[in-house]
Amino acid sequence: MVRVETFETYSCREIAGSRRGRLSQHAYANAVEVSAFFLADGRRISVEAGWDGERASQHFLRVLHRSACRRFGTVLGPAYNAAHRYHFHMDVSGGGFCR
Template identity: 45%
Template sequence: MTRRWPLIALVLFATLAALAGGGAWLAHRYKLIPAGDDPWARLDLDAAPGWFTKYQLGKLRDDPVACFAALKAARISYQAMPDEPIVNGCGFADALRWQGEKARFKEPVVLTCAMTAALVLFERQVIQPAAEHYLGSRVIRLEDYGTYSCRNIGREEGRRRSEHAKANAVDITAFATANGRRAAVAADWGAMTRPEGKFLLAVRDGACGLFAVVLGPAYNTDHQDHFHLDMGPFSSCH
């Protein structure tokens, strides 16, 4: 009798797992849970992030049709870009030219669709709420070091190509608000007695829940003056 307990436990576990899986599918089928908490749902850029938002964003890298549909549903204006054949590790596909939503880049930037979708969520769900809380105003300008650039990581010979070489990354240096405040990574990171420092920490932490890689001053001196954000195949948050 004692020997039967492992088998009984296994059958019971499998039954409970099947019931849980069936319940989750029914919840998806009848939209009983938020889109961000539904692993089968398509990304909704109007919805608050949930347990599976980062997973949904990652899926867009291999599904440009779903990605552009998500941008359209979220009313994002952009200029489509023809593919740039990848030669020697540089080029891009499924990219667009975009200047931002409420928080605008000085000039339109070239980004992959998946990277743009992540930035839309980043502004709506991270940047603007943090800016209103800590800086008392909304961000209207994003200062940056650029997006697409045919180069290696750190611009160092012998290293692999950066995600910038595929228009799949952006380096943001500062955030400027409508009330005239400016939070600059170089000047304000770590200044936790000032609103700008608290804002930057909140922005970095929020970015880690959306982008595959987030690198800033906490990573190394190469990133002491900017946040590097990308949607590449690796995962890192610093």
């Protein structure tokens, strides 16, 4: 892997759908949204196209997702809900919430 494509890190906002007005980990700059990975051979594997795409892309993304779950406190991806269908949310909060 030579590059990771992201689209949101710091954003002072509440957790989407939060009824208690809790701030998102993005509000503390503790989270990142990862949308794609660029490989040394020139391929771009996006979460949106690859999660349910060709077998090699599915395998690559699922391995990365499992690996992220061991390193971050919260990891959310396409299997979590429709809002995460096109990216992985990774943050340093929590104690192992991985979906």
